[in-house]
Amino acid sequence: MSALPSGRFVIQKHHATHLHYDFRLEMDGVLKSWAVPKEPPTESGVKRLAVQVEDHELNYVDFEGTIPEGMYGAGKVEIWDKGTYTLEHRGKDKIEFALQGEKLSGDYALIRFKGDKNWLLFKKKKN
Numbered sequence: 001m002s003a004l005p006s007g008r009f010v011i012q013k014h015h016a017t018h019l020h021y022d023f024r025l026e027m028d029g030v031l032k033s034w035a036v037p038k039e040p041p042t043e044s045g046v047k048r049l050a051v052q053v054e055d056h057e058l059n060y061v062d063f064e065g066t067i068p069e070g071m072y073g074a075g076k077v078e079i080w081d082k083g084t085y086t087l088e089h090r091g092k093d094k095i096e097f098a099l100q101g102e103k104l105s106g107d108y109a110l111i112r113f114k115g116d117k118n119w120l121l122f123k124k125k126k127n
Contacts, residue, residue: 009099010061010082011040016075023050023121025085025097030055034119040081040104041123050110050121096124 007026014022014035021040024031034050041048061082067073083101090096093112099105107124 006084006086008061008082009085009101011036011080011101011104012063013078013080014073014075015077016067016073021080022053022077024056024061025095026058026061027087027090029058031058031060034110034121036121040121042104044106044123044125047120047122050119052117052119 009026010022010024010031012022012024014020018037021036021038023034023036023040026032033053033056035053036048036050038048062079064078066076081101081103083099083104085100086098088096088098088107095110096107097109098107104123107126108122109124110119110121112119
């Protein structure tokens, strides 16, 4: 069995109209992105809504700063966590991966649960 791809991830704390966290995984030459309304889970058993948003360019992985008023996503953006991940499974409605970050580490999953854009992000329980 061949190894699945690895890549970078970043979570940006985004002080826009509403405070949320932008969770991004490097995949397919872009940053696949989800908006998470509450702080991402650091412990198993905690599930968070993750709304899939448009892909971002790879250079956005290091972005911190202020998006000017009047522009999409206006507000302060700061890196909350970043690191690498190893993809364990990728299907249409389920993505499983291991994060190696400063705040988040361990096995996580994104599961699509309603419509095209709504997913659950959670840390998987250890066996």
